[in-house]
Amino acid sequence: MLSVGITGGTIATEYGVFRAAVLIRDGRIAALLEDERDLPPTDERIDARGLVILPGGLDPHCHFREPGPIPREGWRHGTMSAAAGGVTSVLEYPQAEPPVQDLKTLALKRSLAEAGAVIDFGLWGGVIPSSIEHIPALHHAGVVGFKGFMHSNMSYFPGIDDALLVDAMTQVASIGSVLSVHSENGAILDRALERLLAAGRTDPRAHLESRPPLAEYEAVNRLIFLARYTGVRVHVPHVTQADVAELIAQAKRNGLSISAETCPQYLLMDEDELERLGPYARCGPPLRTRDNVERMWSYVLDGTIDYHASDHAPYTTEEKEAGWKNIHDAPPGLNGNQFAIPLVLSELYHNRGMPLDQFAQYSATRCAKRLGLFPRKGTIRIGADADLVIYNLDDEWTIDRSMQFSLHKWTPWHGRRCRAKVVRTIVRGQTVYDGRDICVAPGYGRFVTHHYGAEQPAAAETVVSQYRLETLNA
DSSP: OOOOEEEOOOEEETEEEEOOEEEEEEEEEEEEEGGGGGOOOOEEEEOOOTTTEEEOEEEEEEEOSSSSSSSOHHHHHHHHHHHHTTTEEEESOOOSSOOSSSSHHHHHHHHHHHOOSSSEEEEEEEEETTTTGGHHHHHTTSSSSEEEEEEETTTTTHHHHHHHHHHHHHHHHHHHHHEEOOOHHHHHHHHHHHHHHTTOSHHHHHHHHHOOOHHHHHHHHHHHHHHHHOOOOEEESSSSHHHHHHHHHHHHHHHHHEEEEEOHHHHOOOOTTHHGGGGGGGGSSSOOHHHHHHHHHHEEEEEESSSOOOOOOOOOOHHHGGGTOOGGGGGSSOHHHHHHHHHHHHIIISSSSSOOHHHHHHIIIIIHHTTTTTTTTTSSSSTSSSOEEEEEESEEEEEEEGGSSEEEEEEEETTEESSSSSEEEEEETTEEOOOOBOOOOTTTOBBOTTGGGSOOOOSOOOOOOTTTTHTTTO
């Protein structure tokens, strides 16, 4: 592979922010040099003067609907848009058709990803009634964790009741993996929707009322109780409420191994967006009040919310358009992984005061540690994969749906202003996105497993004299 040198940039990684030149060899970070004059000759030089270099973003919650009977977005377009959004590894949730539920369906999903992905990828295993017996085999085959629903209307990915949830928790705990659970109380959701339909409510705000905050709060509380009972490492996806984040903070203080994520829509949009965007703002769980949105930021800033996720769900335009007549007819999910990290980085850095090293933890490091990819992923240190994203944090720009690499040219972020622009995305030393085009062929992406971080681990020390080893190893 080519050797690459990056000069003039400011590195922002989980252990600090500093100026250094980066030497890349064989897809790995070979050196970090205070004096760029010490950089040896390389095949390629990248000038990063005035720019910031962050660890490549990890997106642990996204959906590329391949395989599936509807021509929704697959691995090629989905990972192209992720790369343009500063993501170097995606960890895809299992609910395609068929879902990842055994070794056969895992092999099918992996083969499709290996043919289409332009960035590295990992896979979650599905937890549905028919898959629980396959959990150990899926784990040994390398899935990064397991995902189930307390309640689901998807015929091909049904929810599990509490008894099956405990069975799954026991299995996942026995192998030391992580269980992610979409947590909403199904009885509350079903009753709320029944009442709304009986009243003829098909307007956008009916979606909010069909999935009240109580449904999420109760379910996460129950998840925490069962996780404590079974000893499983548990993850709460797409947290929407500050009150739910407080439950998670309390569980952490009580010693539970629990992690949580939230998504840009729950930090940058509120329920009033449904009036303007209609079906294009329908997601599950739904958007919440403006007061709640403001309270959510504090839990991101203090680390209660461990990491970022896009929950990229690229339904077709035709599917979404159906929701203008009846909001319940539009599938719940948002398209926009190309803009997710830049939007949140812009807000956190420029408006909320988050230091860049803390943002590196939020967008990359904590996820990599939780799911077994660290220190190969999620950091900038010697021996790590050279997964880097170069940002211009002073270039203000406007999002336009036409600039998307996604197969479907709609996004709720159309027209938003952003002050964090991806200049270059590098995966294992290779420029995948140069600020304008995708620079690799489909299939460049590599499959990563829950033990990837332990394979040929990164060196403990990084040659930047102002940082001590105990800081790096903290």
